[in-house]
């Protein structure tokens with residue numbers, strides 16, 4: 001308690017702190033509170049999520065405002081409705097012994113007139129999401145011309161979600177001489193830019209390392225013919241069985257159409273766009289949060305409010321018109337220090353946009369190839385093997401076991417494994433066995449028919465490899481030149497790579513009896529021969545472009561889905577009726 005007193009907080013706040021059971025200030029509170037209490041200054045405070053930033057700005061704001069006045073003196077902008085409500089509740093708790101305090105939350109999806117009425121009663125502090133706030137200022141329901149303190153909470157997230165313009169617009173209605181306090185978990189360039197734009201020589205406080213999580217997104221693009229776009233999307237999903245993704249389309253119509261096609265084809269998908277009612281949107285978001293939905297197909301506007309961590313992939317089904325929008329899209333993944341992949345499906349005519357985006361985001365894209373049918377079959381097979389390995393036995397089946405055993409008694413363990421896997425494998429195999437290469441040829445054809453072999457190797461992300469480190473590892477081990485191992489594709493439990501055919505014997509010999517940390521590492525020639533002739537020259541040319549920091553680690557198996565897969569059993573064949581014809 002004394003520790004909070006030492007920061008300069010007054011008695012009625014110390015009492016509230018005692019009620020809440022806080023005993024010692026967190027580091028960000030310890031550093032921030034005295035500065036904000038004692039100085040009229042702008043401030044940038046960087047600390048990870050969950051470190052107590054709300055109290056770090058909440059107590060100083062409450063202590064500094066005049067509660068006897070009904071004028072709005074403090075504004076807190078925060079990215080989502082949930083956070084907005086959370087902060088409002090916290091502030092009410094902190095100020096429970098301040099008589100006459102009125103903190104009002106302002107956010108979308110609820111009655112604007114109710115919110116306006118609450119503000120009219122005299123709100124000293126408003127906690128708002130930028131969209132609704134801008135709306136209400138425009139309708140003259142809120143007056144922020146006299147605010148003294150403005151907090152930009154979770155600034156990185158607000159920018160990720162595309163609120164830059166709204167924030168600028170809102171702040172243009174506030175006085176120049178207020179103090180602005182910016183709180184953020186990370187300090188990407190965009191945050192530094194708004195700090196510069198809206199603040200005067202701010203005090204800077206950093207708890208822990210700067211920039212954590214700022215470069216955790218890998219950007220990939222896939223070149224296909226425009227008519228193959230949807231098939232390409234399906235393959236990307238099938239090649240990543242544990243995908244938890246947002247798929248961006250340009251229009252509401254496309255969003256609806258793609259979601260419908262995916263559902264028809266047996267994927268856990270849903271659409272999110274402005275033609276849905278708030279209620280429908282809430283339902284979709286709830287299913288997404290609980291992972292009932294693995295692929296959320298959304299428009300940019302509708303996706304603004306998505307605050308879901310652990311999104312493994314953002315898929316740009318179509319590129320946005322504005323380059324700026326791409327940043328917001330890719331920012332949906334790689335949150336909270338996790339890694340993520342932003343994939344772009346492009347047709348040849350859009351390819352130049354990739355370069356424009358690279359310039360904007362100051363990062364290189366990796367050109368990747370749409371996986372072949374056989375590669376997907378292999379991925380699915382090993383996904384199943386691992387799923388079986390990780391499945392907890394449900395003992396409710398015990399009573400049925402004797403009869404089940406009776407049915408299966410004539411089969412050996414080997415036969416049973418073959419049968420179990422055939423159930424799953426056959427449906428992918430039957431669907432994909434004659435699937436064509438979806439990759440559009442790139443302009444130049446300096447290919448030189450290099451014969452290439454693709455290998456499967458049973459090490460991957462779980463062994464701490466990403467494609468670069470695995471490539472280095474293989475080159476070292478095989479004593480090959482720098483471009484001799486290519487198309488390295490690391491999955492969680494296994495990987496693929498290519499060499500020219502002339503190195504095939506070497507590879508197989510070296511891995512004939514090879515152990516890594518005591519585990520046998522095996523290499524097999526991948527059935528996936530369809531793509532061999534494409535050589536891997538793109539990889540070769542691109543190597544080195546890829547920033548070491550961003551790692552490129554495959555995320556496939558990361559999230560553990562609680563809900564069981566609700567894909568239709570016959571998924572890969574279910575779409576063949578209408579769709580196959582179009583594809584072939």
Ligand code: ADP
Nearest residue numbers: 022023024025026048049050051052053054055
């Ligand atoms: P951040 O905004 O940095 O993500 P929050 O302000 O939401 O973090 O705080 C996270 C949690 O920690 C909240 O439940 C809050 O009540 C609690 N908390 C904040 N400060 C303290 C403290 N000094 N002692 C104990 N718990 C605290």
Ligand code: MG
Nearest residue numbers: 053054153154
């Ligand atoms: Mg916070």
